Amino acid sequence: MKRHTAILLLLAALLVGCTGDTDDIGIVARVNGAPIHLSQLEFQHDQFQEDSVGAYVPSVEKLRREYGEILSDLIVQELVVQELARRDLSVTDEELRKAEDAVRADYPEGAFDQVLVEEYIDLKSWRTQLRYYLAQKKFFQQVLRPQIKIDYKEAEKYYRDHISDFYLPESMRILVVRGPSRELVVKAVDKYLKDHDQMSLATAFGEVETREVVVREGRLSAPWRTALTGLKPGQASDVLTDRFGFEALVLLERSEAKVLPPAQAYPLVEEALLEKKMESAFEEWLSATLAKADIQVSEHLLESASKPGEGDSGGSDAVTEEPEEPADQTMDQVPPPDVSRDDMRQDDGEGQDPADEAIPMDQVGTDSGI
Structure with a gap:
């Protein structure tokens, strides 16, 4: 998922340190009372860093930033899960089972479990992230998509304004x-x-x-x-x-060489406009949801971020520090291991894939304890 500065700033305004209750050991944050565990944070971080294991020893500041970015993702994902629950659209155990079976089907018998062992992937954590992935997919398809309409005049204007994007050599x-x-x-x-x-x-x-x-x-x-x-x-x-x-x-x-005519270009135009509108609709929903959400983060995490020489004094700054990203990067749903989305391509009827040319179409952690 793309990390947006405005979203993280809203999170910072809502963050409140949790107390040190024994029941909260191992919990790094709560979202409207629902816990986010340190194990989830560590699992996600391990997945993102698997390609660079052993390459170097990251600085404390870099680890803090990476954990902060991952935590913000998990908070947003939990908000999505809660929204689906309010709408009686929660991901069911059957849907989860079918999704897992689909992943396992891509491996020879027994190979999937062997990969989990070899890659030190905890199956329970993997299933948790798979459920999050399915929740986001369902949220976009069944909650946001029905709200979006694309007018033909809007499509025509986009086609005219981006005519060079539809040139096929x-x-x-x-x-x-x-x-x-x-x-x-x-x-x-x-x-x-x-x-x-x-x-x-x-x-x-x-x-x-x-x-x-x-x-x-x-x-x-x-x-x-x-x-x-x-x-x-x-x-x-x-x-x-x-x-x-x-x-x-x-x-x-x-x-x-030719320019795709409007009829053939329309699916690509619709995809580009839909992506922009979906992102806008998601940010609007998230801003409104954050405004009334009760989000708490471990006071130990906040305190560790305010030590002299390790960043700015405000505890929440450690949560909101964000690496610079290109302005035109689009939102991306975090897929579970070995789950990928189908490429959206439109064939022009002549064996050429116009999508190649047509449309050049965000995480705090320490040791357990709260």
């Missing part, structure tokens, strides 16, 4: 035929040009591999550019040699 659709010898590649290409059956090549020539690619002409490698020069659709290049073997290129289709 010249591209080629190519069949690449590879094999261990020049003679085998030549025979495979001849057979394809005769019957135009790509699938039969693997049967007829077991060592031959084929793949179909779409390449923009400006991104062709020098050897491919030379080999394709002068070819017409349906013709094949000479056999090329490289250190990996032999290959030939069959030009299937050449698409001229």
